[in-house]
Structure formats: structure tokens, C-alpha cells
Amino acid sequence: MPHTFFIYSKTLTDEQVVQFAEISSSTLIKQAEYLGYRIAYFQGNLTICLREKAQAVQADLSTLDITPSLSEKGLLVMDMDSTAIKIECIDEIAKLAGTGEIVSAITASAMRGELDFEQSLRKRVGTLANAPESILQKVRENLPLMDGFEQMVQILKSHGWTLAIASGGFDYFADYLKETYGLDYAVSNQLEIVEGKLTGQVLGKVVDAQYKAETLKSLAERFAIPASQWVAVGDGANDLPMLKTASLGVALHAKPKVQEQAEFVVNFGDLTALVLLLNAKTIFNK
Numbered sequence: 508m509p510h511t512f513f514i515y516s517k518t519l520t521d522e523q524v525v526q527f528a529e530i531s532s533s534t535l536i537k538q539a540e541y542l543g544y545r546i547a548y549f550q551g552n553l554t555i556c557l558r559e560k561a562q563a564v565q566a567d568l569s570t571l572d573i574t575p576s577l578s579e580k581g582l583l584v585m586d587m588d589s590t591a592i593k594i595e596c597i598d599e600i601a602k603l604a605g606t607g608e609i610v611s612a613i614t615a616s617a618m619r620g621e622l623d624f625e626q627s628l629r630k631r632v633g634t635l636a637n638a639p640e641s642i643l644q645k646v647r648e649n650l651p652l653m654d655g656f657e658q659m660v661q662i663l664k665s666h667g668w669t670l671a672i673a674s675g676g677f678d679y680f681a682d683y684l685k686e687t688y689g690l691d692y693a694v695s696n697q698l699e700i701v702e703g704k705l706t707g708q709v710l711g712k713v714v715d716a717q718y719k720a721e722t723l724k725s726l727a728e729r730f731a732i733p734a735s736q737w738v739a740v741g742d743g744a745n746d747l748p749m750l751k752t753a754s755l756g757v758a759l760h761a762k763p764k765v766q767e768q769a770e771f772v773v774n775f776g777d778l779t780a781l782v783l784l785l786n787a788k789t790i791f792n793k
Contacts, residue, residue: 565774567774568772573755575755575785577785579736581669582670583669584672584749584753585671587680589653591672593651593652595676603638603642603645609634610634613627623715624675628709629713635707637707638705639703640704640705647679650683655777655778656778657688658778659781660688660690662782670690672684672695673723675715675719677697681694682695694722697709698710716748724752736754737755739753739755739756740759741761742761742765744762755784755785760774
């Protein structure tokens with residue numbers, strides 16, 4: 508069953524929306540079908556009625572007022588845990604280390620606002636002291652990619668895009684994804700390992716929310732990509748500065764706080780929705 512994407516416009520007239528639908532029928536619609544989507548067009552502002560209709564049929568919503576275009580080189584920076592992959596690595600590591608319940612309690616405390624991201628990360632990693640390095644390998648061997656990840660990467664790379672991971676997770680997994688799928692850059696936290704065992708320490712500066720946003724800007728400068736072509740995707744509160752820095756910031760299956768603040772939200776589709784949105788802009792510019 509194809510996933511439905513409602514595309515609306517705050518600036519186009521009814522006639523222009525019809526014209527866009529006709530123009531896109533031979534390209535965007537075909538690509539949407541290829542990616543497993545079908546599209547419905549609307550004119551006007553996003554309303555409660557439209558939101559409720561979309562929710563009822565499990566459809567995602569997007570405005571046509573998108574800046575980046577697939578036809579020009581761009582930069583995509585992704586969160587890793589629960590974005591590029593389906594799991595939170597720290598949770599899976601902790602289960603194997605026998606500290607799963609403790610880590611869950613720390614995470615809950617952080618969600619209540621009692622700890623910031625760095626405090627929460629260091630406390631959770633601290634529970635892993637003396638655990639064997641081999642548990643990292645076990646988690647990596649069963650690393651579940653987010654739906655649409657490989658297809659999205661392939662399409663964006665074929666259009667000359669720069670792809671990166673900026674993660675509050677760990678380099679053992681982020682670097683693996685970078686090397687395996689030919690990404691251009693990855694930054695994440697480094698677990699200290701001594702004589703084959705985790706020490707419970709994180710080395711260097713913690714990759715937090717601001718670090719992610721700064722990574723987006725520094726990579727854009729390094730690869731000479733204009734701000735109009737910056738895209739970011741994530742699911743957690745520590746992704747919000749990065750999403751807001753990007754020209755197109757997409758909250759993917761995100762926490763409620765992130766959905767409230769992100770302009771673009773994908774709840775039912777997968778990572779290929781980014782391709783669809785970028786291609787919609789390409790067609791719109793023709």
C-alpha cells in the first residue's frame with residue numbers, strides 16, 4: 508500500500524496548484540510511486556482540518572515552500588540513533604552489559620529535564636565500565652538501518668550531494684556507517700576502551716545539540732555548499748538547533764517536542780521522503 512503525502516501551499520493559487528500537479532505528473536508522481544508514495548495537492552494554509560484528515564489516513568504533510576532542490580549540489584547532515592538506524596545504541600549496549608534498567612532510568616530523568624544531554628550521556632556511559640568491547644561488535648553486527656536509508660543515500664549521492672552523520676551516539680557505529688555507505692563525514696562520541704574493556708568514559712568533547720548545528724555550518728563551508736542547500740534530519744531535542752539551522756530541517760518519527768518546533772515532519776514515511784521533498788522543489792522551479 509503506497510504511503511500518502513499531502514502537499515499544500517501557502518502561497519500558490521488553486522490554478523497554480525493544478526498547474527504544478529500537471530507539470531509534476533510525469534516526473535514527481537512517477538518518482539513518488541517508485542519510492543512507495545502517492546501525492547495529494549492542496550492550496551492554502553495548514554489547518555486543523557487538514558491535519559486531522561492526514562492523521563486519519565496516516566498521511567504526512569508538507570508545504571511546497573521548500574528552499575533546497577535536488578537538482579543542485581547540497582548537504583545532508585543526519586542524526587544516527589533512531590534516524591539513520593532504528594535503535595538507540597546506548598540502550599542496546601547497556602542491555603548486553605546488564606545495566607539496561609539503570610540506563611533507562613537515567614534517560615527518563617533526562618527527559619524530565621533533570622539532566623542535560625552531556626550529563627545524561629556521561630552517566631549512562633558510566634554504567635558500562637568494565638564491560639567487554641565485544642558487546643559493541645554484537646550490536647554493530649545487527650545494526651538495523653532506518654527504512655529508506657540506502658535508497659536515499661544512493662539517490663542523493665547520484666545527484667552529487669554531500670552526506671554526513673552528526674551523532675550524540677558513538678563512533679564505533681557512526682564511522683561504520685560512513686565507511687560502509689560511502690558517506691563524506693561522520694562525527695560522534697568516542698568510548699574509551701582499555702585492554703579490551705570499556706572504561707565508562709567518553710573521550711574528548713561531547714557531541715551535543717550545538718555541536719551538531721556547528722557541524723552543519725562547518726561542513727557547508729568546507730564543501731562550499733550555499734545555505735539554501737542545507738538539509739538536516741533528526742528525531743530528538745538535541746537535533747533541534749541543527750534542524751533550525753538547515754534550510755530544510757525534517758523531524759523523522761520524532762519526539763513530540765521536536766514535532767512541535769520543526770517545520771517539516773515525517774511521521775509515517777521513511778527517509779526517502781527527503782528525496783520526494785527535494786524533487787518537489789526541483790519540479791516547482793521548472
